[in-house]
Amino acid sequence: MSARRKSTRLSAANGTPTPLTSAMPASSIRTPNTRSPFVPTRLEGLLLAIYPVTLLLGSVFSTLSPASRSAPYSAASQSHPPEFAPSxxxxxxxxxxxxxxxxxxxxxxxxxxxxxxxxxxxxxxxxxxxxxxxxxxxxxxxxxxxxxxxxxxxxxxxxxxxxxxGQCELLLDEGTKAGMSETREYITAATCKAVGGSWKGGxxxxxxxxxxxxxxxxxxxxxxxxxxxxxxxxxxxxxxxxxxxxxxxxxxxxxxxxxxxxxxxxxxxxxxxxxxxxxxxxxxxxxxxxxxxxxxxxxxxxxxxxxxxxxxxxxxxxxxxxxxxxxxxxxx
Incomplete structure (x- = not known):
């Protein structure tokens, strides 16, 4: 075990000690490798791939499902209206x-x-x-x-x-817009919905x-x-x-x-x-x-x-x- 630890702390080039970072314990540092540290491991890559694959599966199901295809979709709410929800x-x-x-x-x-x-x-x-x-x-x-x-x-x-x-649809009405303060004109999705408006356009x-x-x-x-x-x-x-x-x-x-x-x-x-x-x-x-x-x-x-x-x-x-x-x- 001691011989292995010694070899992992020596550089492959000349056998001199490889400085460790203050953040890393010596026992966790192993043989140098030239692969980029910013690249996920194989296991991490498979884990991260679950997310785009899940999104793809959901989108394919929505496209192929007769119930989803026949149900109207509201771009304003980013969903199917409740009365037509396919599930x-x-x-x-x-x-x-x-x-x-x-x-x-x-x-x-x-x-x-x-x-x-x-x-x-x-x-x-x-x-x-x-x-x-x-x-x-x-x-x-x-x-x-x-x-x-x-x-x-x-x-x-x-x-x-x-x-x-995009903007709150209430801002399209000049009369409504004129009655808003300067702060309210820079409205968020939450405040837009709170005053009865819809978040549209962007x-x-x-x-x-x-x-x-x-x-x-x-x-x-x-x-x-x-x-x-x-x-x-x-x-x-x-x-x-x-x-x-x-x-x-x-x-x-x-x-x-x-x-x-x-x-x-x-x-x-x-x-x-x-x-x-x-x-x-x-x-x-x-x-x-x-x-x-x-x-x-x-x-x-x-x-x-x-x-x-x-x-x-x-x-x-x-x-x-x-x-x-x-x-x-x-x-x-």
């Missing part, structure tokens, strides 16, 4: 949409907190790993807020809608697709080290060291931890099962969203905006040592 899940007021998707970040936070508290892999108390996991969660949460809730004013979704020519990114992909991928990336020891995850991730060399990093586990509990017991105690229940519901609602809500392009941009935030938190730090020293990496 219970095509109604915006279905119980899963109202009590799960609409408050999706609450369920995401609950699953993450349970995992954060009960997973022994984070160490005891307020450990560095637990702090970094919290920072990753907060960064992803900030991206969710910026895109869907508030970004120094209207959220990015509403700003993008107005940038592409490109409306699918907020449901964005939320479900961002939230579920956060839980996947955080829990994967506790779910599997697959080579593609454990040793496949690449990082850039301070000296510019590319190395491979593995999930680090203490020997004491491995002696105390088995893998199955660890998953139960770490709260992974709670995350898996939330993940299962999120996947199902993503499929239903793909089948019954929004246009294909609106769903595609929701996917892209979610992936942008995930890349910044889970892949960018692998190639930027200074950022990795703050956010860390799951399981390391």
């Amino acid at each position: 219970y899940f095509a109604q915006k007021k279905n119980v899963f949409n109202v009590y799960f998707v609409k408050i999706g970040w609450f369920w995401t936070t609950l699953a993450f907190v349970v995992f954060l508290i009960f997973n022994p892999g984070f160490g005891e108390g307020l450990s560095v790993r637990r702090i970094r996991a919290t920072l990753r969660y907060l960064t992803i949460t900030f991206w969710w807020i910026a895109v869907t809730q508030w970004f120094f004013g209207p959220p990015l979704i509403d700003r993008g809608f107005r940038f592409t020519g 490109h409306d990114i699918s907020g449901h697709v964005f939320l479900l992909i961002l939230a579920s991928a956060l839980l996947w990336f955080e829990t994967l080290p506790s779910l599997t020891r697959a080579e593609g995850l454990r040793d496949g991730r690449r990082i850039m060291l301070d000296d510019g060399k590319v190395a491979s990093v593995s999930v680090e586990k203490s020997r004491e931890h491995e002696k105390k509990i088995t893998d199955e017991e660890e998953n139960v105690r770490s709260g992974v099962k709670v995350a898996l229940v939330v993940l299962g519901l999120m996947w199902w609602m993503l499929l239903m969203t793909a089948a019954y809500f929004h246009t294909w392009f609106e769903k595609l941009t929701g996917l892209g905006v979610a992936f942008a935030g995930l890349w910044a938190v889970y892949f960018l730090p692998r190639g930027v040592p200074a950022l990795r020293a703050v956010l860390g990496m799951p399981g390391v």
Whole structure:
């Protein structure tokens, strides 16, 4: 074991020690590799591929289903009118949409907190790993807020809608527009609906697709080290060291931890099962969203905006040592 550890800390070129980053424990650094640290591992790639495939399956089902094809579609509400809904899940007021998707970040936070508290892999108390996991969660949460809730004013979704020519239909009436304050003229989707108007004319990114992909991928990336020891995850991730060399990093586990509990017991105690229940519901609602809500392009941009935030938190730090020293990496 000691001989192996020694060899993994030597450069292949001249046998001199390879400097480790302050953010990475020596036991997790392995043989240098030239593959880009920004590229997902095979397992991560398969995981991320689930999302576009799900959107494609939902869209294909919507196209082929006689009930969906015959039901009228409202571009203003990005859905089928309730009285013509081809399925219970095509109604915006279905119980899963109202009590799960609409408050999706609450369920995401609950699953993450349970995992954060009960997973022994984070160490005891307020450990560095637990702090970094919290920072990753907060960064992803900030991206969710910026895109869907508030970004120094209207959220990015509403700003993008107005940038592409959209506005509240009430502003088309000069009399109504004249009675609005300057602030009200820069109206958001929420305030437009609150005063009885409709959000029309621009490109409306699918907020449901964005939320479900961002939230579920956060839980996947955080829990994967506790779910599997697959080579593609454990040793496949690449990082850039301070000296510019590319190395491979593995999930680090203490020997004491491995002696105390088995893998199955660890998953139960770490709260992974709670995350898996939330993940299962999120996947199902993503499929239903793909089948019954929004246009294909609106769903595609929701996917892209979610992936942008995930890349910044889970892949960018692998190639930027200074950022990795703050956010860390799951399981390391």
